[in-house]
Amino acid sequence: MPDVTKTDVKTDAADPVGAAPVAKAAESKPEKSRSLWGDAWADLRRSWIFIVSSVLIFFLLLITFFPGWFTSAQPVLGDLSNHYLQKPKLGEVGSPDWLGYDQQGRSVYARVIYGTRASVAVGFGTTILVTLVGSLVGMIAGYFGGIVDSILSRLTDVFFGIPFLLGTMVVLNSFPERTTWVVIGALGFFGWTQISRVMRGAVITTKQSDYVQAAKALGASTPRIMFRHILPNTMAPVIVVATISLGVYIAAEATLSFLGLGLSGVSWGNDISDGGNSIRVAQWIMLYPSIMLSITVLAFIMLGEAVRNALDPKMR
Amino acid sequence: MGRYVARRLLQMIPVFIGTTLLIFLMVYALPGDPVRGLFGDKAGSPQVIAALRHEYGLDQPILVQYWNYMKDMILHGDFGTQIASGRPVTEVLGDAFPVTMRLASLAFAIEVVLGIALGVVAGLRAGRLTDNVVLLITLLFISVPVFVLGFIAKLVFAEQLGWMDPNVNDSTDYGQLLMPAIVLATASLAYVTRLTRTSIAENRRADYIRTAIAKGLPKSRVVGVHLMRNSMIPVITYLGTDIGALMGGAVVTEGLFNIQGVGGTIYESLVRREGTTLVGLVTILVLIYLLANLLVDLLYAVLDPRIRYA
Numbered sequence: 288m289p290d291v292t293k294t295d296v297k298t299d300a301a302d303p304v305g306a307a308p309v310a311k312a313a314e315s316k317p318e319k320s321r322s323l324w325g326d327a328w329a330d331l332r333r334s335w336i337f338i339v340s341s342v343l344i345f346f347l348l349l350i351t352f353f354p355g356w357f358t359s360a361q362p363v364l365g366d367l368s369n370h371y372l373q374k375p376k377l378g379e380v381g382s383p384d385w386l387g388y389d390q391q392g393r394s395v396y397a398r399v400i401y402g403t404r405a406s407v408a409v410g411f412g413t414t415i416l417v418t419l420v421g422s423l424v425g426m427i428a429g430y431f432g433g434i435v436d437s438i439l440s441r442l443t444d445v446f447f448g449i450p451f452l453l454g455t456m457v458v459l460n461s462f463p464e465r466t467t468w469v470v471i472g473a474l475g476f477f478g479w480t481q482i483s484r485v486m487r488g489a490v491i492t493t494k495q496s497d498y499v500q501a502a503k504a505l506g507a508s509t510p511r512i513m514f515r516h517i518l519p520n521t522m523a524p525v526i527v528v529a530t531i532s533l534g535v536y537i538a539a540e541a542t543l544s545f546l547g548l549g550l551s552g553v554s555w556g557n558d559i560s561d562g563g564n565s566i567r568v569a570q571w572i573m574l575y576p577s578i579m580l581s582i583t584v585l586a587f588i589m590l591g592e593a594v595r596n597a598l599d600p601k602m603r
Numbered sequence: 604m605g606r607y608v609a610r611r612l613l614q615m616i617p618v619f620i621g622t623t624l625l626i627f628l629m630v631y632a633l634p635g636d637p638v639r640g641l642f643g644d645k646a647g648s649p650q651v652i653a654a655l656r657h658e659y660g661l662d663q664p665i666l667v668q669y670w671n672y673m674k675d676m677i678l679h680g681d682f683g684t685q686i687a688s689g690r691p692v693t694e695v696l697g698d699a700f701p702v703t704m705r706l707a708s709l710a711f712a713i714e715v716v717l718g719i720a721l722g723v724v725a726g727l728r729a730g731r732l733t734d735n736v737v738l739l740i741t742l743l744f745i746s747v748p749v750f751v752l753g754f755i756a757k758l759v760f761a762e763q764l765g766w767m768d769p770n771v772n773d774s775t776d777y778g779q780l781l782m783p784a785i786v787l788a789t790a791s792l793a794y795v796t797r798l799t800r801t802s803i804a805e806n807r808r809a810d811y812i813r814t815a816i817a818k819g820l821p822k823s824r825v826v827g828v829h830l831m832r833n834s835m836i837p838v839i840t841y842l843g844t845d846i847g848a849l850m851g852g853a854v855v856t857e858g859l860f861n862i863q864g865v866g867g868t869i870y871e872s873l874v875r876r877e878g879t880t881l882v883g884l885v886t887i888l889v890l891i892y893l894l895a896n897l898l899v900d901l902l903y904a905v906l907d908p909r910i911r912y913a
Contacts, residue, residue, distance in 0.1 A: 441883035445621035448889050450851030453869060457629050457881070460873050538748045541854060545750045546870070563754055567762060577751040592742070 309452055316387050323523060323598070327489065330597035337593035345584035348530045350403045358383065360397035362553045367392045375571050387571040388563065395572055398558055399579050405554040409474070410537040416475035417482055418529045419538075424479065426521075430494060430513055442486070447480040452542065459548045470550055474536055478494025485528050489521035496520075531591030535582045541580050555580045611900065615659035615893050621674075622889045623882070627669045658690065659686060662705065672882070678892035681734055682886075684881035684902060685872075692883045700887070703857070703864035707849040709777060714792045721792075722799020722838075727826065739791035749852065753786045753859040754834045770861035780789075783860040785851060791845050809833070835895035835906055843899030847892030 302371055331337045331481035350357060375387030375395070383394035428439035446454075458473040493499065494517065502516045543549035544556025555576040562573025656662045660671060664868055675681040682692035725737035747755075754780045760782060761769040771779045806812065807830060852864035873879040 296882060314797070320775065357639070369885055441621065444618045445625060448618055448622045449885065450847060450888055450892075452628075452854060453851050453885060453888070454629075456873060459627070461629075461632065471713075534746070538746075541748055542750060545748075546855065546858070566754060566758055570758065573754060575756065577896050581747045581751060584748065585742065588611065588746055 301601055325333065327594075327597040328524075331593060334596065335598075336379065336408065337587050339584045340589035340593060343582065344590060347407060347583055347586065348573045349404060350400055350502075351407045354400045354404065355552045357400045358397045359395070361392040362393060362397045362401035365391035365393045368396060369394070371565065371569050371572065386575045387569065389558070389572045390565060390569075395558075395575055398553055399555070400574050402555045402558065402576060403579070403583070404466065405550050405552065406537045406540060406580065409540040409550070410533045411472050411589065412467065413472040413474040413478060413502045413536040413540075414529050414533045416471060416530065418525065419481040421482025422486045422518075422525060425483040425488075425516070426490055426513055428483070428519065429483040429487040429490025430509075436487075439483075443480045443483050446477055447484075449477065451477050452539070455539070455543060456546065456548050459543060465549065465551045470540055474539060478532070480534065481532070482525055485524050486521060489524050490517055493517050493520045527591065527598055528594045531588060534587030537580075538584045606902070608760070608897070609850055611897050612674065615897070619889065619893065623673065624669060625880055626885045626889075627672070627878075628665065628750050631665055631668070641825050659684070672879075675729050676883075682883035685877060685880050687875060687877060692828070692880050695880055696883055696887065699863065699865045699868040699884070702862060703850055703853050703866065705775070706784055706853055706857070706862060706864060707846070709780055709848065710788035710791070710849055710902075711842075713784060714789040714845070717788075718795025719799050721837065722796040722832070723803055723826070725796065725832075726800040726803025727807065729807075730799070731798070734800070737796060739840035741796050744789045747789075749786060749790060750855050750859060752789055753783075753856060756782055756786050757859070759798045775899065783856050783862060787849060787856040794845075795843060797837060798838045799834065802837050805832060806830055806834045832906055837904060839899055839902050839906065842897045844892070846895045847888055850888055850891065 315399055331375055368444065369388040369392040371390045371392065372573045373387070376382065376384040377386075379385055383397060386395040386399065392552075396478055424443070428436045428443075454477040455473045458476060459470065462469050499512060502512050507516070539561070540549055541556035542552070544554045545560045547560065549556050558576040559573050559580070562569070562571075562576070565572055653662070660668055663671075672683060675683070680693065682696065683709065685692055685695055688695075721737055721741075725734045728734045753788060757769050768783055771783060773779060773887070811833075812825060812830060815829045820829075840858045850865060853862075854870055856862070857864045857866035858870065865888075869881060869884050871877070872884070
């Protein structure tokens with residue numbers, strides 16, 4: 288018989304994120320009713336995707352805050368006697384020679400370690416900025432509706448219509464010195480639209496609820512209704528989008544650096560771009576930052592995936 | 604239907620004006636001056652510079668420049684003149700767009716065919732090994748940035764195996780464009796696969812599917828007609844927004860494989876402060892994006908007869 292005849296329980300039971308044991312546990316023993324967040328947390332703890340990504344992110348944060356714990360070499364100190372054509376000494380884990388040297392005699396390992404900070408900072412910074420701006424715009428558009436909504440929605444359409452990468456390229460091109468803040472600002476300038484749309488949709492649904500009407504009837508002020516009553520119930524979809532976009536912004540920063548329009552300092556994208564010139568003779572200059580970048584993006588996208596599976600009731 | 608299309612086209616006008624104005628302001632707010640750039644290392648006499656600036660209309664207030672630019676563009680199809688070469692921008696666009704169109708449409712075809720096929724296979728086997736393997740692979744595809752993927756493809760297929768040239772020499776040859784197109788399509792392919800999978804996995808338990816099976820329809824018809832048609836809406840929505848993204852995202856892929864398309868032209872005009880070229884290219888990308896979205900909305904009605912546009 289076709290697979291299509293399978294019952295609901297069967298399909299859920301085989302959910303790849305391990306929702307199955309949770310569902311069974313919930314059925315077998317009577318528990319006091321949990322909130323959406325309690326449920327989500329219980330789901331998350333049992334999801335292997337969440338565990339793997341958390342461990343990875345924990346290490347990334349360690350590297351970000353304490354790069355000195357991982358290497359004694361300096362990322363910007365070039366010593367041309369360390370010729371870049373000599374093969375990396377893969378046996379000597381953690382030494383400056385470990386992953387070889389780049390064209391200017393700088394330790395690739397040290398650059399990989401110190402480059403983490405730039406990526407993680409841009410990822411978190413942009414996500415926070417985008418979440419704040421997007422939520423605010425979406426909340427105002429959704430709550431007030433009417434002409435305010437029309438104007439803000441068209442504004443969102445305008446920013447959404449410009450290709451993301453091209454827009455940030457144009458903005459960044461006008462800054463000679465591109466610090467972390469400048470890159471965050473440029474990515475955020477075009478990035479807030481998605482959260483704003485999600486938030487607007489969630490607010491419009493929540494606004495109809497009885498408890499919001501009740502709060503209004505009791506004479507609660509507009510900010511109070513918006514932030515105390517509506518906001519907590521619209522956070523779930525926003526958090527899902529924000530978590531996934533963390534990884535996306537890290538990849539975007541590296542892409543911009545790769546094009547020569549990203550951060551001015553130590554950054555994986557810059558190293559991958561430089562290493563690309565020596566790809567025939569010294570693949571490692573490009574390879575190790577690429578691996579590290581991919582693992583980082585993967586970790587944050589997996590985290591987003593796990594959070595979405597936990598928060599989206601449809602996935603249960 | 605006709606009225607709906609007319610209303611949607613009218614709604615596109617403010618968005619189109621807003622987007623082009625934003626791009627225009629951003630580009631012209633850039634420091635640097637293409638006219639001074641014409642003189643290279645020499646200073647250039649102030650009179651000549653002033654005359655050239657006047658000729659290109661750069662001495663007028665920015666909003667007047669925008670108004671003139673849009674007027675010429677809409678009334679005469681004139682996108683201005685490229686300052687460094689003196690060529691009309693339409694000519695530059697005419698060279699670059701077909702190349703990127705070929706690359707993007709090849710990538711789009713790969714993403715639609717492979718993405719939907721993989722998604723259907725995974726969705727029908729939701730929760731089993733095939734599904735998990737597909738999910739894992741797509742997760743990897745999403746995580747590896749496109750330029751890393753491009754380098755790996757060049758390293759493996761061009762340097763080690765020697766199956767292809769590292770650069771594209773003839774951009775009309777689809778065989779040479781295949782590898783760049785695959786690289787360009789990978790991330791979108793993964794998204795299409797995942798969307799299709801989720802949608803199929805959700806709909807295959809629906810009542811109408813049970814009815815179709817109970818009627819004794821062959822499996823191919825149940826899946827191919829009943830299930831597919833009802834599962835395609837989120838996928839089509841994504842595909843619609845992706846056409847524009849593919850053309851914009853080609854900046855990186857074109858640079859990697861040395862293809863002379865829109866991406867390369869955009870990058871060049873950005874670095875050389877060629878405002879007119881940049882605005883023209885981005886305007887066309889925005890138009891493509893807006894029209895694709897309109898098309899998607901119309902497709903909804905074809906896929907789901909419950910959606911009617913009065």
